[in-house]
Amino acid sequence: MDLTILYRGPLASCDYDCPYCPFAKRRDSTTQLRADRAALERFTRWACAQTEDRLSILFTPWGEGLVRSWYRRALVELSRQPHINRVAIQTNLSCRTEWLADADLDTVALWCTYHPDQTPYDRFLDKTTHLGRAGVRFSVGIVGLPDHLDHARRLRADLPDHIYLWINAAEGHTYTDEAASTWTAVDPLFPFSRHPHRSAGLPCRTGSSVISIDGEGTVRRCHFVPTPLGNLYDNTYRRALTPRSCPRTECDCHIGYVHLEALPLYDIFAGGVLERIPALLHRGSPAAVLPSLSLPIRPAHA
Secondary structure (H helix, E strand, C coil): CEEEEEEECCCCCCCCCCCCCCCCCCCCCHHHHHHHHHHHHHHHHHHHHCCCCEEEEEECCCCCCCCCHHHHHHHHHHHCCCCEEEEEEEECCCCCCHHHHHCCCCCEEEEEECCCCCCCHHHHHHHHHHHHHHCCEEEEEEECCHHHHHHHHHHHHHCCCCCCEEEECCCCCCCCHHHHHHHHHHCCCCHHHHCCEECECCEECECCCEEEEECCCEEEEECCEEEEEEECCCCCCHHHCCCEEECCCEECCHHHHCCECCCCHHHHCCCCCCCCCCHHHHCCCCHHHCCCCCCCCCECCC
């Protein structure tokens, strides 16, 4: 079985203080960190043992995972398993990166977000340069707030052409057509992020070939649908895996709507869905050739 897993354990602490994030500068207690470590190590043991399946894994912690040694170890160990196609993590890239030398660079990948108010620009750019020289697969992104536009343009100018710079529409922010075109000039795929997507009743890969896991092993179809499908560790989730439509009115997060079958994003990101790298860039084409694509379904707030 080919299965994509989005893992989110109990970790909810972050070393950054972004005003748009509810987990900014939150500190987990020692007990909470031990619980997160135990949950991740349990999941890693399970994933390593699933040798009859083909797994792709994306870690989406509420906090920053890579400042914790157990997340770094998990990525290294999982990347070296022959039955794991990809293991990736969302990160602010505040951690050191030398540990990636121990990982299988054909399997591991990073989804990196730049937060202009939290780290010096040159420090962040230097880290991406180091990743590039080391041969690490990664994308870079930024939240599309008005104050971030100049930073985004600077990043696009300074990053190599083959590194994708994505723009996430800011939650609760409305973009005029003029503003949207400005962001689209930086990220040709921004139109997919600009509006939530109507999803009710539409077929979605979540719950079939894509699942979400929490620290206790509870399986859900995705992070945004709370109904449990079973548990990972007693195997009860397997009988619940079946093609199904979305029960929500709309989907407004990339890690959710990327799996909607009505959108062409599996083709656009073929080979790089988890780390958010378009297929054109896998083949070494410059970012400038990414097409500006029209949406095949109407956004929820058109």
